[in-house]
Amino acid sequence: MTILMSADWFYPCHIGGPSNTIYWQARALTRAGHSVFVVATxxxxxxxxPPDRWLTMDCGQVIYTRNPHFYLPFRHIWYGWRTMQKADIVHLNSLFYPSSLVLAVLSLLLGKPVIWSPHGELSPPALDYSPRIKRLVLRLIWGLRKKILFHATCPAEVGYIRQQFGPLAMVSEVRNMMDIPIPVSRKARPYMLFMGRIHPIxxxxxxxxALGQSTLFRxxxxxxxxxxxxxxxxYAQQLREQIRRLGLHRKIVFSGLVTGPIKDQFYADALVTILPSKSESFGNVVLESLVQGTPVIASTGTPWEVLEAEQAGSWVAGNPDALQQAVEYYLTLSTEHYQQYRTKAIALARQRFDINANVDQWQFVYQAMAA
Incomplete structure (x- = not known):
């Protein structure tokens, strides 16, 4: 099967979880024998x-388009149009990136099956940003909704999709997965970790x-x-002012963007990774942390209740009191009990979220849509 995948951000760019998720998916499909073409910016x-040149990678054929402006993706659309003509399926990522809607219309005109992944863009907190533009785009997509299969990564996202496009919208739920690496050697250090883009959501x-009101942490x-x-x-500046106001300037540090082996080491050496997000359709950082054996505190705005069930972390309300209680729990854990969390974190990642062991889930979706 020939698959065209469109992405705004794509590996090795590490801005946003989908850039890696799409890469891992494309690589697993390529290994399974499919012809994958990725048109990215x-x-x-x-x-x-090198831009505007097809590159042979372990995830298939990839082209990084150089556009006049990120939000004027003319070359992205052009290469997508040319490639979709030989594709059996077109998989779009991001509802609101300008090229997505154009490529969706062109695909349907050619009679190509379309799968569209919002990647969390339809959660209420996400829709609060640039709401007027997003409402306009959603009205345009509404006219195409009966011919599109939407992809959700969790039950909550299924609900968000149907809120926008009606109860009869076609939705396939496939959780995010990754190519599970071998854990790095841990060098335990006294820090907790937030990993992700610095954004109000x-x-x-x-x-x-939460940390400011914790005497134990201080x-x-x-x-x-x-x-x-x-x-x-x-928002980043507001956080720095908040840290100074609370007297935490020696307890909270910004490291900037970390990638590759350094990122893995950051996860492995931490006591716990914390994701307090208002909303996440998945939260790749949770999985990346579990792979390195580090338990996670995730807010109930994320679909990670399995952390509690598998004793690989905590799933708590995103308010300061609940976060404080969760942080203090890990600060006071016995060494033996904490090690149990680390063991179960790795087991959870390997058993449920290995893309190579579960690529058949995506093959089933593509084959059913193509048929």
């Missing part, structure tokens, strides 16, 4: 990455409030490392 890529301010040797790109500089 050159946004976030290193200067050494991540609710990092709630976590800072008096401990532990600090919080905030690792990730500042996708919202205004």
């Amino acid at each position: 050159a946004q976030g890529q290193q200067s050494s990455t 991540k609710a990092i301010d709630k976590l800072i409030d 008096n401990s040797d532990y600090e919080l490392i905030i690792a990730g790109p500042e996708s919202d500089p205004v």
